[in-house]
Amino acid sequence: MNILTFTTRFGQDAETKYTQxxxxxxxxxxxxxxxxxxxxxxxWLTVVLFGERGEKLCPHMRKGGKATISGELRVREFERNDGSKGTSVEVIMREIELQGDAPSSDQQPQQNRAQAQGGGQPPADDFETDSDIPF
Known part of the structure; x- marks a missing residue:
């Protein structure tokens, strides 16, 4: 079984990119x-989420925010632009437990400031159905 569980503070804001x-x-x-x-x-580990779940969690994974993450450990080799080889240690996330709010900043979206005031849970009206809940 390949499962890694760890508690961390996010080292940066999460970022969502899209494939072709x-x-x-x-x-x-x-x-x-x-x-x-x-x-x-x-x-340093790179946590990776695929699909809509990652899009919905992205605004809640802000630099300094604390979470416990479980997932599959993967070591990926890649080639840099200069031709040299590199290695990245990644965790393909399966479960996450957000444990409090990231430090507030003026750059946080309005939704995250509202979440910080609401005790760490997103407002109930952000999700239309139970399947919209990202965790």
Whole structure:
């Protein structure tokens, strides 16, 4: 079984891009600490969400926000523009538990400011049906 579960704070705002076929792919970079004292080490993981779920979660995954994430660990090799090889450690997200709000900023959309005032849950009227709920 290949399942990784970790608690983190988002290292950046999530970003959604679209394939040529119009399918959404949402990514966010997250630091994960291990060890302690002089042996403490921070690894950076890229969390990947495919489809509509990622689009709906994207505004809620803001830099500094805390979450527990579970998913499949994947190491992907790629070629850089200069021809050198690179490696990316990714987590294909299956589950997420948002644990509080990201620090407020003037750049946050109005919806996120309203969410911060509402105790971390999106307003009930944002979703038309239960299937619209992103988590």
């Amino acid at each position: 076929a119009g399918k959404p792919i949402t990514t966010v970079r997250c630091p994960v600490d291990s060890g302690w004292g002089d042996n403490k080490h921070t690894s």
